[in-house]
Amino acid sequence: MVVRSRKGTGRTRRAGEAPLPRAVIERLARYHQITSRAGAAGQSYISSAELAELVGVDATMVRKDMASAEISGRPKVGYFIGDVISRLDQVLGLEQRKDAVLIGAGSLGSAIARYGGFGRFGLKISGVFDADYSRVGQSIGDHVILPMEKCKSVIQIFGVRIAVLTAPASAAQELADWLVGQGIRGIWNFAPVDLRVPAGVVVRNENLALGLAQFLHQLSKAEGAELRV
Amino acid sequence: MVVRSRKGTGRTRRAGEAPLPRAVIERLARYHQITSRAGAAGQSYISSAELAELVGVDATMVRKDMASAEISGRPKVGYFIGDVISRLDQVLGLEQRKDAVLIGAGSLGSAIARYGGFGRFGLKISGVFDADYSRVGQSIGDHVILPMEKCKSVIQIFGVRIAVLTAPASAAQELADWLVGQGIRGIWNFAPVDLRVPAGVVVRNENLALGLAQFLHQLSKAEGAELRV
DNA sequence: TAGATTGTTAATCGATTAACAATC
C-alpha cells in the first residue's frame, strides 16, 4: 500500500493533489461565485485586487489561493475568467453530474427541491421522499413526493451516492444510518443534529441555528461597540 | 475618547470583552447546541472530553474555549450545564428578545417563517413581507404576508433592527439599501449575493451555494481517496 | 520602455496542541 498518511503530514499524495485547507476552499468557492458573475456580466479577465476587494481579503492571499488551485494569471491583465471557472470547477468537484435523493418534504425540503440553482453545481435531485403519507403524491416544483419505501430502489437504479436530509431532527440519525446502509456516501444535512456516520462518509451540516447564533453574536458585538463610541 | 483600537491589537476594550476569534465563536455555538441537548436529556454536568468527542476537536481546546468564554468547571466533574448555557447565551448574544422582519415570502422565506426553532435564540419574526401582490394575504405559519408598503411602519412601531432577507438575488441589494435606510442594523441574508452595506451594519450571508460547493469538494476528495486506497 | 500586475520567498502572527500543574 503506497498511500499512507501520518496525522498532520499530508505528504503522501500524488503531485497536484495537495489537500487544501478548509479556509482556502471556502475562499475558492467565493472566487468561483464572483468570477462566474463577472463572466456573466461580460468580463473576460479579473484581477486579484478586484477579487480581494469583493471577498474582503488581501490581494496577496488571492494570488496565493490561485496558485494553490494551480491557476495562473497574466501580469498587467489578471486571471482569465474561463480558466478560473473551469479549474475551480475541477478543484471544487462541480464537474460531474451527481444524482441525489432528498429526504423530508417539509417546508425547507420543498424550498430546496424547488430551487433550481444547484444544477449549476452538477447536483440533480432524482427523487423527493417523505415518510408522511399525507404528503406523498403532492408535487413540489418538478417533483412528486414519493413514499420512503420507493427510496431504496431509486438509489439503486440511479446509483445515487448523495442524500439531502431535510427531515425532522428526531428522525435524522436513524435516516442517516439507513441511507448509509443503502450506499449513500455523502449527506448534506439540514437537520439541527450532528450526525454520526462511519468513516468515509462525508457529512456537511448546514446548521441554520449555528449560523443564527453567530450572526447574533456579531450583532451584539457591533451594538456594544456603538454604545461605547 | 477612550476607546481607540489600533488594527490588530484589540487591547482597547474593557476587561472581559476580548473580541473572540470567529473560529472560537463557531465552536462555542456548537457547545451551546450540544450542551442544551444534554441538559434536555437530563444531564447536569458535561466534561470537556464529551464535548470534544461530539464536536470533533481536542479536549484541551474545549477547555481553552471555555476559559475564553469565562466558564469554569470542576475537576473530576466537568462543567455545570446551567452555567454553560447561561454564560454562552450572554457571549453569543442570545439573551434579549429581538424583533425581525422577514423580506421575501418565497419557498425559503416561508420555510424560515414557519420554523419556530429560532425563538430559542430570542429571534421573533414580527412581520413577513413580499413585493408580489399575489402572495399578499396568504398565511404561512402564524404569519400573514403583508405588502412591502407596510414594512416601514412595522419597523418603526416595533423598533426592529434585524431583517431576514429571503428575496431573489436580483432584488437583494436594493432591498438591503432600503432596509438600512429604515434603521435596520443587521441583515441575515439568504440571497446568493454579497451585499454591500455601510460600516456598522452587520451582514451574515447564509449562502447555500457556497455550502454545497464545499460539500461537493469534500466529497470528491473522499471519493478520490477511496479510489487510491 | 515604464508601469501594472502576477508570483514567490521570508517574516509575522495567531491558533492549535502538548505537557504538566492545580484542584476537587
Added chain:
DNA sequence: TAGATTGTTAATCGATTAACAATC
C-alpha cells in the same frame, strides 16, 4: 488519599501578511 478532570504555560504548527522579484 488516589484519581480524574480542569486550568495554564510553553512549544509547535499553519495561515496570513509583507516585501520584493519576475513578467507581460
